[in-house]
Amino acid sequence: MGRVAKGVKCSVSSCGGEAMRSLSAEKVRAAGLKVGSERRAYLCKEHYKEYKKKTKKDKQLEQWRYKA
Numbered sequence: 001m002g003r004v005a006k007g008v009k010c011s012v013s014s015c016g017g018e019a020m021r022s023l024s025a026e027k028v029r030a031a032g033l034k035v036g037s038e039r040r041a042y043l044c045k046e047h048y049k050e051y052k053k054k055t056k057k058d059k060q061l062e063q064w065r066y067k068a
């Protein structure tokens with residue numbers, strides 16, 4: 001987890017933006033983003049936003065299910 005060195009590209013296929021975050025590829029895939037088979041995924045600002053949005057939604061769903 002954490003910051004990424006300069007010059008690293010986003011791992012999402014067809015993106016190629018400058019990565020700013022490094023995450024577990026497994027988690028990123030679980031959020032529905034298309035990344036390669038490496039163990040770490042690098043995300044640009046936009047895809048990190050998308051990732052956060054999707055994981056947030058999942059958490060809300062889990063909470064909702066728990067209450068029901």
Ligand SMILES: [Zn+2]
Binds near residue numbers: 017044
């Ligand atoms: Zn990207």
